[in-house]
Amino acid sequence: LNRRLAEFGTTIFAEMSQLALRTGSLNLGQGFPDTDGPEEVREAAVRALRDGRGNQYPPGPGVPELRGAVAAHQERRYGLSYDPDTEVLVTAGATEAIAAALLALLEPGDEVIAFEPYYDSYAACIAMAGGTRVPVTLRPHEGSFRLDLDELRAAVTDRTRLLLINTPHNPTGTVLTRAELAAIAELAVERDLLVVTDEVYEHLVFDDAEHLPLASFPGMRERTVTIGSAGKTFSFTGWKVGWVTAASGLVTAVRSAKQFLTYVSSGPFQYAVAEALALPDSYFAAFREDMLTKRDLLAAGLTEAGFEVFKPAGTYFITTDIRPLGESDGFAFCRALPERAGVVAIPNAVFYDHREAGAPFVRFAFCKQTAVLEEAVRRLKSLA
Ligand code: PMP
Ligand code: GLN
Numbered sequence: 001l002n003r004r005l006a007e008f009g010t011t012i013f014a015e016m017s018q019l020a021l022r023t024g025s026l027n028l029g030q031g032f033p034d035t036d037g038p039e040e041v042r043e044a045a046v047r048a049l050r051d052g053r054g055n056q057y058p059p060g061p062g063v064p065e066l067r068g069a070v071a072a073h074q075e076r077r078y079g080l081s082y083d084p085d086t087e088v089l090v091t092a093g094a095t096e097a098i099a100a101a102l103l104a105l106l107e108p109g110d111e112v113i114a115f116e117p118y119y120d121s122y123a124a125c126i127a128m129a130g131g132t133r134v135p136v137t138l139r140p141h142e143g144s145f146r147l148d149l150d151e152l153r154a155a156v157t158d159r160t161r162l163l164l165i166n167t168p169h170n171p172t173g174t175v176l177t178r179a180e181l182a183a184i185a186e187l188a189v190e191r192d193l194l195v196v197t198d199e200v201y202e203h204l205v206f207d208d209a210e211h212l213p214l215a216s217f218p219g220m221r222e223r224t225v226t227i228g229s230a231g232k233t234f235s236f237t238g239w240k241v242g243w244v245t246a247a248s249g250l251v252t253a254v255r256s257a258k259q260f261l262t263y264v265s266s267g268p269f270q271y272a273v274a275e276a277l278a279l280p281d282s283y284f285a286a287f288r289e290d291m292l293t294k295r296d297l298l299a300a301g302l303t304e305a306g307f308e309v310f311k312p313a314g315t316y317f318i319t320t321d322i323r324p325l326g327e328s329d330g331f332a333f334c335r336a337l338p339e340r341a342g343v344v345a346i347p348n349a350v351f352y353d354h355r356e357a358g359a360p361f362v363r364f365a366f367c368k369q370t371a372v373l374e375e376a377v378r379r380l381k382s383l384a
Contacts, residue, residue, distance in 0.1 A: 004127045011120055012350045016334070023338035026368075026376045028298075029346045031170070031316060033367040037235035038276065038283065045239075045272035054267020060259055061251075062090025062243070066270040069277035070228070070243045077202075078213050080221070086248040089255050092265045094200045094229040094242040096258065099125045101196045101225050101244065102162075104257035106131040110161035115147065117351030117358055119170050119198065126164075134160070135353045138172055144310055145172035145319070149183050156187065162194045163187075165214060168201040171348055171363040172319050173312020175209040185217035194250075195220065200229040200242070201315040203284050206292050209313035215245070222247045225254060230273040235287075235367075239269040291316055291366070294373060298366040301377030306384045307362075316367040319348060323360050325383060330362045341379040 016029035036042065048054055054063065061067060067084040074080040082088055091097040098121055106112065108130035114122050116135035126133045136152050138145035165184065167176040176184070188195050197214045205211045215224040225246040231237035244254050298318055299309050308321035327333045330347035337343050345362045352358035366373060 004130070005124065008120075008124045008127070012346055013120075016344050016346055019335075019338055020344040023342070023344075025338040025342045025344045026372055026379070027344045028364040028366070028368065028373075028376055029334075029344040031365045031367060032231075032237040033235040033316075034369055034372060035235065038279070041234060041236070041272050041276040041279075044275040045268050048268035048271035053271050054269075056267070058264050058267040058270060060264055061085075061255060062088065062265065063267070063270045063274070065274040066090055066241075066243070066277075069274040070245060073277045074213075074226075074245055078216055080213060080216055080245070082245045083248070087245060087251050089244040089251050089258065090265050090270055091242045091244060091258060092262045093231055093240040094198060094227050095121055095240075096261060096265075097227040097242045097244045097254070098122065098196070098198065099128070100254045100257040100261055101227070102126055102129040102131065102164075103261075104253040105194055105196070105225075105250075106161060109159065111157060111159045112162045112164050113152065113155050113160060114164040115166065115169065116353060117171055117348050117361075118164075119166060120351060122164055123353075131161070132159075133353070137352075137354060137357055138169070138174060140310065140321070144313065145169070145174045147174075147176070147180055149180065152184070153187060156191050156193070160191065160193060162196060164196050164198070166198040167214075168199075168205055168209075168211065168312075168314025170201065170315050171317050171346065171351060171361075172310060173315045173317055175205055175211065175314040178210075178212055181212055181214055181217055185214065185220050188223060189219040193223070195224045196227070197224060198227045200227065200232040202228065203233050204288060204291055204316060205314040206288070206295060207313065211314065223250075225250050230269075230276060233284075233287075234273065234276045236269075236273075239266070239273070241265060241269050241273045294366040294368070294370065297370065298364060298373050298377065301373070302364065302380065305377065305380040307380075316365055318364045318366060320362050320364065321360050322362050328360050330359055334362060341383055343376050343379055
């Protein structure tokens with residue numbers, strides 16, 4: 001393994017899902033739903049396979065049906081208009097979109113500012129692209145993890161090329177507010193930065209939180225690469241269908257990298273996801289309602305079990321502080337948890353450069369069946 005990748009080892013998600021299998025534990029670690037997405041969307045995939053749509057290499061940018069559906073979705077939900085032919089790119093999940101964007105846009109030595117804790121692939125992809133990551137730490141404040149805008153401003157140097165934003169944010173569940181996004185946008189314009197914004201949890205926002213795409217702020221459309229995912233939005237994480245929307249110059253750049261990573265993305269699923277994106281608003285509302293109920297169930301259970309809970313405004317993750325349980329090392333806690341309680345969770349420390357800042361935080365996923373969440377809570381209560 002080369003020096004760029006050596007520090008990353010095996011992704012925590014694979015490690016923890018393996019641990020769940022080996023110990024027969026309930027897996028609240030890796031973020032994937034244990035119920036598949038809509039039946040009609042599965043049928044659409046079967047139909048595409050049977051009808052021979054997408055069984056051979058589809059077009060590099062993605063099939064026109066899906067590019068059109070992505071553009072229509074951005075227009076319908078956010079009033080953002082993108083040309084499906086030049087401003088939309090289909091990728092092999094959001095993961096490839098992140099990789100291709102960073103590989104396409106960074107010069108060696110460029111600095112990339114990302115919030116810490118960050119989704120693990122960000123750090124690895126910045127490294128593969130030869131960039132330098134500059135973390136800005138989100139800190140607990142009155143029940144949620146908040147961004148310090150002064151710290152963000154201070155992190156920008158003459159070598160900063162790009163801001164890598166994630167809202168709703170994995171693993172903290174923070175949803176950036178209009179004021180925060182406006183300040184980020186102003187900074188990007190003032191310092192002439194590119195922005196890659198990972199909005200894969202755009203449909204999972206709760207209570208009075210609202211998802212606002214960064215590309216909709218003044219001066220942002222031309223400098224922002226926005227990333228979405230069918231895995232998250234339609235509960236088909238195994239299909240690996242994601243997309244990028246951006247101004248044509250940026251999409252062309254990202255496509256230049258994508259063509260040598262995967263060339264094209266898997267065909268039949270693209271047709272199915274095109275149909276999924278056209279589902280009525282009631283689908284998205286029901287999906288959010290379901291996850292909201294599950295969030296509340298798990299948040300209440302974890303609180304009763306003695307954790308300090310940071311109730312997420314978005315995503316399907318809850319970050320907790322384990323110190324009220326008399327614990328302080330999230331790694332040790334998560335490695336022992338299968339034995340102690342038959343539950344798997346993720347230590348947030350893996351998402352930090354400043355590991356000590358993340359040490360006491362542990363993430364639980366609630367995109368699981370109610371009975372699974374209830375059983376997990378029952379088991380976790382035995383820890384106290
Ligand atoms: N970004 C974030 C913040 C995520 O949590 C995930 C995990 N699903 C991804 C990107 C990757 O998405 P995909 O499965 O579409 O590659
Ligand atoms: N995004 C999911 C999570 O945060 C997992 C995706 C993966 O395993 N790469 O748990």
